[in-house]
Amino acid sequence: MSGDVNHQIKLAARPVGLPKRTDWQFTETRVPEPREGEVLTRVLYLSLDPAMRGWMNEGKSYIAPVGIGDVMRAGGIGEVVASNHPGFAVGDCVSGGFGIQEYAALDGAQLTKINPKVAPLPTFLNTLGMPGMTAYFGLLDVGLPAAGDTVVVSGAAGAVGATVGQIAKIKGCRAIGIAGGAAKCRYIVDDLGFDAAIDYKAEDVRKSLRAHCPNGVNVYFDNVGGDILDTVLAQLARHARVVVCGAISQYNNTTPIKGPSNYLSLLVNRARMEGMVVFDYASRYPQAIRDMADWIGEGKLKSREDIVEGLQIFPEALLKLFSGENFGKLVLKIADA
């Protein structure tokens, strides 16, 4: 390994609006030697997530921004190629925060061993990874769905949204998904078992919501913000819970974020809007992963990955998230297993 080249992508500039190719720096370095306690991993798959856009901005958030000149932060799956940590052996499959690069030497304490027999590797970046954990804890701990509730989720064909709707069904709720385009809408109803889908690109979301949610929305899991958030707020049921998970429609704004004009619906309906960050639930990931793996095994929880290949296309691949072009969890394949 030593002597091999490690290709990396670093953040070169803080983007204004959508990240441009010039916001990135393509570099190469030597594959590092793992130090005492470290594990050298060959990266196989990297997770591309809407949250990455926020990490590129300066300023206070739930996590420190990526520094200019730093390898872009990214979670991934890889194979151990050298280990100076007693918990890991060559050939182990691991997940960790490798960054957009081909090799990473990290402290073993920062890695999690995964069992490739449980599911295909990309699934560990989807239902069994951060998106799955976000859906699980966001819906169950913040959304507090009760059997019979109507649960609406936006970005419903995305990694988080697709899982939210399926968990809602598992918990005895009605699941209504908002997604862009007929193919995604068909997918969440026909393949994932949502009760209905609303195509925000083709339908009047307000009218469709009223039709599909005659008794109002008990839980709204928001991944998108903007006009869709506002529209759903106007349809809340009494004591509704709005889970603020993300706002992908607003991340590339060059103007201020659009606040929800209909927020006084919270007052009228004695409803609640609450934010969540998945990392807070880290101590409970093992239980969630057991539940999710069981549901996958029972055929109740399906996942779909949109796998694009090659480290060098990272800048363009990332943009698929913001155009809505990806279909399923967006994963960047770096190397063959």
Place this chain on the structure above:
Amino acid sequence: MSGDVNHQIKLAARPVGLPKRTDWQFTETRVPEPREGEVLTRVLYLSLDPAMRGWMNEGKSYIAPVGIGDVMRAGGIGEVVASNHPGFAVGDCVSGGFGIQEYAALDGAQLTKINPKVAPLPTFLNTLGMPGMTAYFGLLDVGLPAAGDTVVVSGAAGAVGATVGQIAKIKGCRAIGIAGGAAKCRYIVDDLGFDAAIDYKAEDVRKSLRAHCPNGVNVYFDNVGGDILDTVLAQLARHARVVVCGAISQYNNTTPIKGPSNYLSLLVNRARMEGMVVFDYASRYPQAIRDMADWIGEGKLKSREDIVEGLQIFPEALLKLFSGENFGKLVLKIADA
């Protein structure tokens, strides 16, 4: 009584922006005879509240709008002058939803007897009435303040806000009030015991909040909405609770309500924004009134009323709420006790 004139003010038109005099109709009718089960009350004081503006609008809200041609809805205090209900006798003091008029015949079940020895009558429209109940349940049940928390309240010299800050102090919190003008700011600190006041008309609210809340805002009780809500959202502490009680800055908008651009602070800080409507707590008013009366007796809870006199000036008096001209709970005196 019978044969006497009952002056009334009815809603003549749905206002656009601030209510104009032509939105009201001044009428007179005969004082009604109480029917079986009814009580005829001579109205002494009426409560003027920001929420009245919402009741004048068409459309779904937490309460039906006042109909065009109906006597304007208002709560008040009065004296029983005739009773066909076994629970009430001539001379009793009662509170109820009398409307903007001099006499009202209501079913006894809609009235509450009050004891004028406990406090001056206008106090029953303030700390011992709806504003007090709103402050009590909004802060304690929705805001969930813990001793040591920093509690910020807007409209802090108003009927609800002044009580919120004082209850926060009683519960061992730091209380920071946002109010308009030096006199109101002095009042809430010097007379009511708030820890600090921010004069939004004279200060940079953001800078002052940062100075007074170095560890962030744990509870924000919002009566005003608009820019102040946005500014406080940016200063939330982890797991903060934002109580949405009102949005007086937005009630007379002729453009859409300004949504809070900084709502993603809820995500970053794992915080919650929740609406409340005081009527939901009706079954627990007696306990709250006992607590509040005790605190008044112990000198821990003070109230101030801004009393204006004469049914005919109702239209102009109401506008004082929106200009911020009133100082303390705005009460319209209709007649001498």
